[in-house]
Amino acid sequence: MIRITRKVEFSAAHFYHNPDLSADENRRVFGKCNNPHGHGHNYVLEVTIAGEPDPTTGMVLDLKELKEILQREVVDRMDHRHLNYEVPELAGQIPTCENIATVIWKLLEPTIRKGKLDRVRLYESPDLFADCTADSANGAGGRS
Amino acid sequence: MTASPKISLTRRYRFAASHRLHSPKLSAEENARTYGKCNNPLGHGHNYIVEVTLTGPVDPATGMIANLGDLDPFVEREVVEAFDYKYLNEEVAEFQAIVPTTENVCREIYRRIGKFPLARLERIRIEETSKNSFDYSGEHATGNTRGATRS
Numbered sequence: 001m002i003r004i005t006r007k008v009e010f011s012a013a014h015f016y017h018n019p020d021l022s023a024d025e026n027r028r029v030f031g032k033c034n035n036p037h038g039h040g041h042n043y044v045l046e047v048t049i050a051g052e053p054d055p056t057t058g059m060v061l062d063l064k065e066l067k068e069i070l071q072r073e074v075v076d077r078m079d080h081r082h083l084n085y086e087v088p089e090l091a092g093q094i095p096t097c098e099n100i101a102t103v104i105w106k107l108l109e110p111t112i113r114k115g116k117l118d119r120v121r122l123y124e125s126p127d128l129f130a131d132c133t134a135d136s137a138n139g140a141g142g143r144s
Numbered sequence: 145m146t147a148s149p150k151i152s153l154t155r156r157y158r159f160a161a162s163h164r165l166h167s168p169k170l171s172a173e174e175n176a177r178t179y180g181k182c183n184n185p186l187g188h189g190h191n192y193i194v195e196v197t198l199t200g201p202v203d204p205a206t207g208m209i210a211n212l213g214d215l216d217p218f219v220e221r222e223v224v225e226a227f228d229y230k231y232l233n234e235e236v237a238e239f240q241a242i243v244p245t246t247e248n249v250c251r252e253i254y255r256r257i258g259k260f261p262l263a264r265l266e267r268i269r270i271e272e273t274s275k276n277s278f279d280y281s282g283e284h285a286t287g288n289t290r291g292a293t294r295s
Contacts, residue, residue, distance in 0.1 A: 016206075016207070018205055018206065020205065021205070029205075029206060029211065029213070030206075031213055093207055094206060094207030094208075095207070096202075096206070096207035096208050097153065098151055098153060098202045098207060098208060098209055099202065099207045101151065102148070102149065102151060102202070105149045120149070126156070127155060127156040127157075128153075128154070128155055128156070128212070129153075129154050130151060130152065130153050130154070130209075131151065131152045131153075131154065131197075132149035132150070132151050133149055133150050133152075134147070134149060134150070135147060135148065135149055135150040
């Protein structure tokens, strides 16, 4: 099996606020991320596809096709957007790195027709990232 | 229907420290041969980068595996304050008995961060330099255990 990875970047605004918590609790739990004016990041997304190279093309998945998928599914949706208000898939969720990565996984997984989505890694900054991987303990692995 | 993926969160921390690789079980010649310039009795140092990877359920109230407001001070106290600007061989008690190779530093940091009560530690990865990295996922992860759970 071979893994191929493509990287894209997008910039977006967000803030953390849970309407079920009081204003004081929100400030305590989320700290400066609770600023209602929002703040932003240059997100870096690495998407890894795993599979066997096609014997004719030598490719697991044409990186040009992956680039187009990432542009359509992620960059067009999230780049220069406010994640709290402008991305319906995140509605009702706090747009943490964990939740954004999970949304991206769910957007991408059905679009990958050659190979399998292996990992979504989303960097919020160079020192903080979330990884989504296929849950082999929980997935449809066919283990009885 | 898509299955939910497994999710982890990784945070990077830094400390700068000196060390010397020298084993009391080896002769002077063997130490020199085994560790080369790392055996210099005066020590040398690195800018270490520590990656802490946590897993666990994402709390629906916060959207987080772990709140950095909890994790950062824990790592700061357990690792950064204990290791930063120190001579590991003499100023971190555990390395008086074992050689502070980055393999052993990985295991010691894994032991320390493994006590974090609010999420499960999956892996410690250390970049000793931009060319050398080491990672440790505990003794349960010696086989094909991607996504395995701790017993």
